[in-house]
Amino acid sequence: MTLTATVSAGLTRPDALTGAVSDLCHSPVILASQQERDGVRVLWIAASDLRPALARLKEQGADALMLFDVTAIDERGRLHRNGQPEASFTVVYHLMSLAARADEIRIKVPLTGDAPELPGISDLWPNANWYEREIWDLFGIRFTGHPFLRRILTPPTWTDHPLRKDHHARATEMPPYSLTEDQEQHEQEALHFDPSLWGMKRHSDHSDFMFLNLGPNHPSVHGVFRIILQLEGERIVDAVPDIGFHHRGAEKMGERQSWHTYIPYTDRVDYLGGVMNNFPYVMAVETLAGITVPPRAQMIRVMLAELFRIASHLVFYGTMAQDVGQLSPVFYMFTDRERVFGIIEAICGFRMHPAWFRIGGVAMDLPAGWDGLIRAFLDDLPKRLDEYDAMVMRNPFFRARTKGIGAYTAAEAVEWGVTGPGLRACGPAWDYRRHAPYACYDQLEFDIPTGTNGDCYDRIAVHVEEIRQSLRIIRQCVDNMPAGPVKADHPLTAPPPKARTMQDIETLIHHFLSVSWGPVIPPGEARACVEATKGLNSYTLISDGGTTSWRTRIRTPSFAHLQMIPLLSRGVMIADLIAIIGSIDFVMADVDR
């Protein structure tokens, strides 16, 4: 396989979306169009016109048009809608064309009434399936024609739709929780798997199927994740992933926390990614507030994010080897990860979840001696990576377990919303850092490793090579770290500057309000996306001119990737499924949020 950067190999018609969108803009189905601060064009379409319009876009966008995200907004009570069409709920479809430059568009559908309905699109894009279930679960919006519109994140016995504005956000708003024996029985019975619900047969012509619960507690599902397997012997006939065990309502919390105090929550979404999660969030807030981040802060951010990419990839690499039964690599790789955390701790004071980014920059300047620490690590890791190559990647048993297993094509990847290493493993050299450079990535040199077969082995190989590329990026950051402030001089940054607070009352009042309430971000909508450790991670923030967000949407790569499991696991053995799960690289907190 070649590990060099080639532009969008495997993806055809790079600028198809632009043409298709301009066609659409001039068609009469457009109710309104909206230009937001993040530069993504927003088109409003009535529910009845949605399917034909999307079908046409998909046809013209060919295999390079990805349904990146589907989400909803509760518009009831929102003050600053600036002439957007009347709606009590809005469903948002975010499309992304994997062209030479990332080309994006948001299509919004206004819905009225308390129990709105609109046509589903899971036949156009298969990955719409889970997104539509999520919206039904959290907003109570029905999608007609959906094959299985049931709750996905909350338990099947749940009755409310938590992301609606009239739903409480805190435990203190509820009476004390109690669980009677009958309720417990009821809850447990609700978790029983009923194959007929999914249209599965209990037996074939000559044998009975075994239904095996893999998880939610199982050594190889990487967290609380349940897959129900329909087995014939050890061969998997079909699989049903069941998620939501790790759902903490991160999006709902965003509506209660101030813009500043939400930062630590983001760390815990992809808990292996640390500050990588802060990145899209603070970028989105900065876009809304119109803050320009100084170059030194940009480069510190990139450097820390890349360190976390290495830490996360090392965990992936080690646990992947562990999943196919190799005991030792995980220990070596966790030792290396400890060294990364040593550096992170020296800079941030925390290890896994430093919450180090701030609106407008980072929390503090780099400590004395930081570059020596990093340089020692940069010199040491490549040697160890070479050893791991010999131990893992060139191990014939390891190859036998991962080559040709769980393969999908680039077209399938786009169809299912797969991004990151999982996409690059099937050929396309598509990386958000290159195709829509944010922070200072446009000044940094790095290659985009790709695979050819899109199987487990290639996904691992891409991850391993990405560690080397991250090292390269970090070295450039260390060598070229600019001087200057680490935080923007802007009234909306948080925490606000304190230097003059004891000298004049006006500054003191501003400081007091900004600290106790947090900054008031001007109304609007902005989305920021990064190439996170596992794929594209984006935050869409809507401000209604308050101290908290009106809607915080977190689009995580793991959610999209898990949806593919049934497709990949049909016909393979249980052991292969474990290899596939390992190679997908997900954490459940990133799936359930």
Added chain:
Amino acid sequence: MTPLPLLSILLTPLIILALATLLTWVERRLLGLWQDRYGPNRVGPGGLFQAVADGIKLLFKQDWIPPFADRGVFVLAPVIGMMTVLMSFAVIPVTALSGIAGNLNVGLLFVLAMMGLGVYAVVLAGWASNSKYALLGGMRAAAQMISYEVFMGISLLGVVMTAGSFSLYDIVTAQTRMWFVIPQCVGLIVFLLAGIAETHRLPFDLPEGENELGAGFHTEYSGMKFGMFFIAEYAGIVLISALVTTLWLGGWQGPVLPGIVWFALKTGAVVVLFILLRAALPRLRYDQLMALGWKVLLPLSLLNVTATGTVLMLRSAG
């Protein structure tokens, strides 16, 4: 052969059990060493008493039988596992003077028979647990151990033909001039691989494959019943290593040091090899394991028998 048969009948199982328990500690320390970490090093000198502490913990655990299990068979399975391994040791000639059963003229067949019975422990455990993971583990075990039994037997034939006897004593004494590891190296490799499969150790630990099946056939076991499976596995490793020593490495024979020391050294080296394999290799998939067995190891062991037979015939003719 032994001066005090009764005493040795009592002592041998105790020694084997102690050794197997000790081996759990040795393995954990060695794995720790190879994996850049410590392993158990707190209890006693170098953590030596960790094995004792674990044993005590297992003994005092509640002896729980899942309500859905087949009680009788569920209890019987670990006993079979333990018994068959211990019985095999009866014919292992640690020195020229020891061995409970003495110089049994079909010693090797006896060991093979015991190993064959050992399969029942795993299969019955998987079946009696009445749990899906245990059942899958039991199924894997049945397929794996029965297939590997076949060429484990055939791989031994080369040695038997060269020594001209099934008695383990005679096989050791036949190696006075040259250890069988040289003429019978193919047989040794096949036997070692089959032995790993037989004791279900990595990379052939599919019956328990924790990443796939939780704990496989012993998922539902806890307390001392689990402990018996655990110790039987380690005793099994000692047994396979002792057999390798006896059949290929010249048994107790060696210069200067007394026979028992040589035997222990050689067996210890093979045991360490077992642990090293566990530290180094990933697990094969079920069908890959079967393919390796039937398509590579079986023809190889048959070829070995044919070649050995031809050489012996030519030699006796010439």
